Structure formats: C-alpha cells, structure tokens
Amino acid sequence: MKYETVIGLEVHIEMATESKIFCSCSAKFGAEQNEHVCPACCGMPGMLPVVNRHVVDLGMNAGMMLNCHINRTTTFDKKSYYYPDLPSSYQTTQWFAPVAVNGTVTIETANGKKDIRIKQIHMEEDAGKLVHDDWTDTTLVDFNRTSVPLIEIVSQPDLSSAEEVVAYLERLRSLLRFAKVSECRMEQGSMRCDVNLSVRPEGSDKLGVRTEMKNMNSLSAIVRAIEYETARHIDALENGTEELVQETRRWDDIKGKSFAMRNKETAGDYRYFPDPNVMPVVIDDAWYDSIKASLPEFPEVKRARYIDAYGLSEYDADMLTQSRALCDCFEAAYAECKNAKEAANWLISDCMNILNKSQKTADQLTLDGKALGELILLVLDGKVGRGNAKKILIAMFDEKLDPAKYAEEQGFIVSNDTGAIEAIVKTVVAADPKSVADYKNGKEKALMALFGKCMRELKGNCDPQVLQKLLKDTIDSL
Amino acid sequence: MQKETLNRLQKLNQLRLTDAEETNVLSFFAAREEEMNILNSIDTETVERMVHVMPIETVVREDKVIKSFTREQLQAGAPETTDGYWQVPRLVE
Numbered sequence: 001m002k003y004e005t006v007i008g009l010e011v012h013i014e015m016a017t018e019s020k021i022f023c024s025c026s027a028k029f030g031a032e033q034n035e036h037v038c039p040a041c042c043g044m045p046g047m048l049p050v051v052n053r054h055v056v057d058l059g060m061n062a063g064m065m066l067n068c069h070i071n072r073t074t075t076f077d078k079k080s081y082y083y084p085d086l087p088s089s090y091q092t093t094q095w096f097a098p099v100a101v102n103g104t105v106t107i108e109t110a111n112g113k114k115d116i117r118i119k120q121i122h123m124e125e126d127a128g129k130l131v132h133d134d135w136t137d138t139t140l141v142d143f144n145r146t147s148v149p150l151i152e153i154v155s156q157p158d159l160s161s162a163e164e165v166v167a168y169l170e171r172l173r174s175l176l177r178f179a180k181v182s183e184c185r186m187e188q189g190s191m192r193c194d195v196n197l198s199v200r201p202e203g204s205d206k207l208g209v210r211t212e213m214k215n216m217n218s219l220s221a222i223v224r225a226i227e228y229e230t231a232r233h234i235d236a237l238e239n240g241t242e243e244l245v246q247e248t249r250r251w252d253d254i255k256g257k258s259f260a261m262r263n264k265e266t267a268g269d270y271r272y273f274p275d276p277n278v279m280p281v282v283i284d285d286a287w288y289d290s291i292k293a294s295l296p297e298f299p300e301v302k303r304a305r306y307i308d309a310y311g312l313s314e315y316d317a318d319m320l321t322q323s324r325a326l327c328d329c330f331e332a333a334y335a336e337c338k339n340a341k342e343a344a345n346w347l348i349s350d351c352m353n354i355l356n357k358s359q360k361t362a363d364q365l366t367l368d369g370k371a372l373g374e375l376i377l378l379v380l381d382g383k384v385g386r387g388n389a390k391k392i393l394i395a396m397f398d399e400k401l402d403p404a405k406y407a408e409e410q411g412f413i414v415s416n417d418t419g420a421i422e423a424i425v426k427t428v429v430a431a432d433p434k435s436v437a438d439y440k441n442g443k444e445k446a447l448m449a450l451f452g453k454c455m456r457e458l459k460g461n462c463d464p465q466v467l468q469k470l471l472k473d474t475i476d477s478l
Numbered sequence: 479m480q481k482e483t484l485n486r487l488q489k490l491n492q493l494r495l496t497d498a499e500e501t502n503v504l505s506f507f508a509a510r511e512e513e514m515n516i517l518n519s520i521d522t523e524t525v526e527r528m529v530h531v532m533p534i535e536t537v538v539r540e541d542k543v544i545k546s547f548t549r550e551q552l553q554a555g556a557p558e559t560t561d562g563y564w565q566v567p568r569l570v571e
Binding site: 017018024025026032034037042050051052054055056075082083096097131133136138139140141142271279280 | 537545549560564565566
C-alpha cells in the first residue's frame with residue numbers, strides 16, 4: 001500500500017524587541033544567568049503585566065506578511081502548567097482571539113508551487129531555561145528568557161514531505177527577516193519548530209495517529225526526524241511493529257532516533273482561561289494603517305525589480321535579496337551613484353568579505369548606503385583608486401564618516417599632476433632596465449610589474465589609465 | 479462532573495481532596511453544570527463575543543529597557559541558589 005505523510009508545523013519565533021513582552025527587562029540573548037529579571041518575569045505575587053506595544057506591532061506585521069486576517073481586538077489567556085521554568089505556573093499566551101488568523105504562505109519545491117494555510121499567529125511569553133546539574137543532582141533555573149516575546153505560527157496540516165517543510169521554513173524566515181520581525185536564527189534558538197506528523201493510506205481523508213516532535217532547531221535535524229518518523233509510522237501500520245499512540249517525542253539527532261517523552265496533552269489539560277490581568281488589546285485604524293504602510297516589498301518582487309529596472313544579473317539579485325539590510329543599503333547606494341552593477345558588486349564582494357571576517361551575517365550590516373554610493377562615485381570619477389577605496393570602506397564599517405573628507409585626510413585623492421606622475425615613471429623605468437627590455441621583447445607581464453611599482457610609489461593615488469599611458473609612452477620613447 | 483474528571487483535575491492542579499471535599503465539589507459542579515446548560519441553550523449566534531466584563535482596553539508601554547531589581551535582591555528570599563541560578567530539586571532522571 002502507498003502512504004502519504006501529513007505534517008503541520010508550530011513555529012516559535014523570538015521577536016526582535018529590546019524589552020520583554022510584559023515587563024521592561026532586556027530581551028537580549030547571552031547575558032549572565034538571571035541578569036535580565038524583575039519581580040514580574042519571576043512570577044512574584046502581585047505583579048501585573050504591561051503589554052509592550054512593539055510586540056503587537058511585530059505580531060501584526062508577521063500576520064500581514066503571511067496574508068492573515070488581523071483580529072482588531074486581540075486578547076491574552078492563561079495556559080496552566082507546572083514546571084520550574086515557568087515561575088507563575090501559567091504561560092500568558094493567546095487562545096481565544098489571537099492577533100492573526102487564516103493566512104497563507106506560498107512555497108516552491110521541485111514539484112511546483114503550493115499554498116500552505118496558516119491557522120493562526122499568536123503572541124506569547126517564552127519560558128526560562130533549566131540546566132540539569134549532574135554534579136549536585138539538582139536543576140538550576142535561569143529566568144533571563146522568561147517573558148521574552150514570541151510569536152507562534154501554527155500551520156494547517158498541509159505539508160507532506162521534508163522538502164516542503166524546509167521550503168516552508170525558509171520562506172517564513174525570509175519573509176519575517178524582511179519585515180524585521182525576527183532574525184530567525186535557528187542556531188541561537190530564535191526560531192524553533194514543533195513537527196506534528198501522521199501517516200495515512202494515499203487518498204484517504206482520515207488523519208492517522210499524530211505524534212509531535214518538539215523544539216527542533218536545525219533544518220538538517222528536521223529533515224532526518226521527518227524521514228525517521230515517517231518510516232516508523234509506516235512500519236507500525238504495515239507490520240504491526242508497535243502501536244502508534246498520540247504522544248510527544250524527543251528527536252535525538254546523534255542517535256538518529258525519536259523517543260517517547262510523554263502522552264500528548266490536549267487543550268483541556270492546559271485549562272486556558274482569559275487572563276484577567278491583561279485587558280484586551282484594541283488595534284485602532286491609525287495603528288493598523290501605520291503597520292500596513294510599513295510593510296516591505298516581498299523579496300521576490302524586489303528581485304524581479306532589480307533584474308528588470310536595474311539590469312542586475314539573476315545571481316546579483318538573488319544575493320542581494322537574501323537580506324533586507326543588503327537591499328536597503330543597495331537601494332540607498334544606487335540612489336546616490338546611479339550605478340546598480342557597481343553598488344551590487346561592492347556589497348556582494350567587498351562588504352560581505354568584511355562581514356564574514358568579523359563573523360557577522362548580511363542582516364547585521366549597518367553600513368550607511370548613501371555613504372557607500374558616495375564612495376562608489378569617488379572611484380567612478382577617478383578621484384580615488386580602487387585599492388584605497390577598499391581601505392576607506394573598511395573604515396566606514398567602524399565609524400560613520402564622509403568618504404570624500406576621509407579620502408582627503410588620508411591622502412587618498414588621485415593626483416592630476418601629470419608632471420609628478422611622469423617624474424616617478426621615469427625614476428621607476430630607469431631603475432629597472434630588465435623589465436623594460438622584457439616588455440620591449442613582447443612580455444606584457446613586465447609592463448604590469450613596472451605599473452605596480454609606479455602605483456606603489458604614488459600610494460595608489462593615480463588614475464590607472466593615465467599611468468598606463470604615461471608608462472607606455474615613456475618606454476616607447478627610450 | 480464525573481469522578482474521573484475530578485481526579486484528572488486534581489492531578490493537573492496538584493491537589494489532593496478528602497472524600498468529603500470530593501463529594502462537596504462534585505455537587506457544587508453539578509449545580510454549575512445545570513446553570514451552564516441553561517446558558518448554552520440560548521442562541522448567541524448574532525451576539526458579539528464579550529472579551530472583558532468591562533468595556534476596557536489595555537494600556538501599552540514603549541519598547542524600552544529599564545533595569546529595576548538586581549539579581550541579589552530578587553534571590554534574597556530564595557531557599558537555595560548556586561552561581562546566580564535558582565536551585566530546585568532535580569527534574570529529569
């Protein structure tokens with residue numbers, strides 16, 4: 001018998017905010033344990049939550065990017081469970097009226113395009129972190145992550161393979177990075193995924209027994225887990241190797257196996273009820289419209305525009321549209337220098353090299369695009385040599401500066417004084433008769449060696465074409 | 479409410495009721511269930527969902543970091559701490 005896999009995903013994304021969802025503690029990752037805590041996020045009695053407006057901004061933003069309906073009155077609810085990573089013994093989340101519902105995300109795989117329906121997007125607080133200490137046989141609790149704002153994006157069970165899941169997650173990541181909702185870095189845990197999977201005979205409209213694998217945080221692990229789980233379900237159905245039960249399972253990526261953790265809770269077990277401490281969030285027209293107006297162009301629309309309007313190659317357009325920061329910088333640089341190819345080249349090769357060296361991603365680019373455009377103009381107008389322009393670019397990553405002024409201060413302005421250039425050319429030529437002879441005997445490389453020496457003497461401040469002509473003329477006249 | 483549901487709720491809420499308390503709770507919920515049945519029999523299809531008993535909406539705050547308490551202040555009343563962590567009995571075998 002042929003089987004098909006039915007997969008629904010719950011994706012948790014940490015939002016790019018400065019502070020937590022219900023208190024003013026920092027939401028930044030990587031601090032010392034329990035440095036970002038206060039009585040509210042520690043669940044101390046009597047503390048009241050106050051909603052961070054920017055969390056609602058980003059919740060709406062995500063909803064609009066995924067074509068959802070935005071609930072203009074959205075409410076928070078309490079989800080009860082007891083565990084030491086949750087100090088108030090309930091998580092404040094959204095159950096009855098989440099911020100966004102009924103969306104779609106279009107994915108593309110080798111089999112073509114497919115729409116994945118989004119059931120809902122809700123805003124909620126993250127839990128703390130537990131460290132199990134084998135030495136003292138105790139568990140240590142860090143509440144820095146408690147109340148860090150999350151959105152959970154719940155899809156309908158419309159996915160049917162690991163390939164589709166990867167395409168879906170990549171699409172979510174791209175859209176949410178573009179909208180600046182989150183950096184979506186799986187390796188830092190700012191994007192985590194629960195995979196709900198069942199298997200049924202092909203063509204059947206009845207869903208099989210569903211298992212859930214929680215907190216998957218790498219695409220390769222997700223692919224392996226889906227393949228393993230699918231095979232396990234089919235084996236159980238075909239050969240009766242085990243009885244499938246609805247449960248939560250843990251994926252062990254090293255062993256390449258999933259293990260039963262606990263019976264799956266049903267919604268009733270969480271005893272959801274409206275949180276009496278958080279009043280309804282009412283999104284008025286002005287608030288809604290301001291978020292709508294701030295939405296970015298979708299990456300594929302930008303890509304097409306870069307190719308059609310700016311004449312960029314597909315490769316350049318693909319590279320730039322991987323990151324909103326690159327696109328913003330490119331557009332600002334283009335507005336200044338009006339040369340798309342140059343702006344793209346400087347960003348894709350030189351800027352990316354500098355970022356890579358400091359182990360940063362394209363999204364962390366903070367270079368001023370207008371200043372990059374000015375630098376490109378200095379090069380195109382022959383005022384600064386390319387080598388020196390690269391030095392200026394490196395300085396521009398460290399501090400905000402005016403490229404023309406900086407070039408002048410550093411002595412990087414190309415000299416127009418042909419007399420001075422000629423004098424240096426004559427000295428270099430006189431000092432290297434062997435290269436001169438080689439060139440005269442047809443060795444083109446020898447001219448380049450002389451050219452390099454002259455450029456060094458001139459500290460790069462010379463129009464290469466002017467230098468080449470003077471050099472050739474000088475040798476020819478010998 | 480059935481005894482079975484009550485047992486499940488006791489487990490979820492980490493409660494342990496005496497037999498007398500159980501009898502009380504069951505009869506209390508039986509009466510509430512009857513009231514709920516009356517409410518459920520009313521057609522509310524055209525009534526807008528009430529999100530709060532008062533016509534009130536939340537205030538929001540700006541996304542700004544303000545440090546309020548230190549770790550030491552917050553952990554002053556904790557039974558046990560280690561290296562700035564709260565320490566609790568081992569959770570996972």
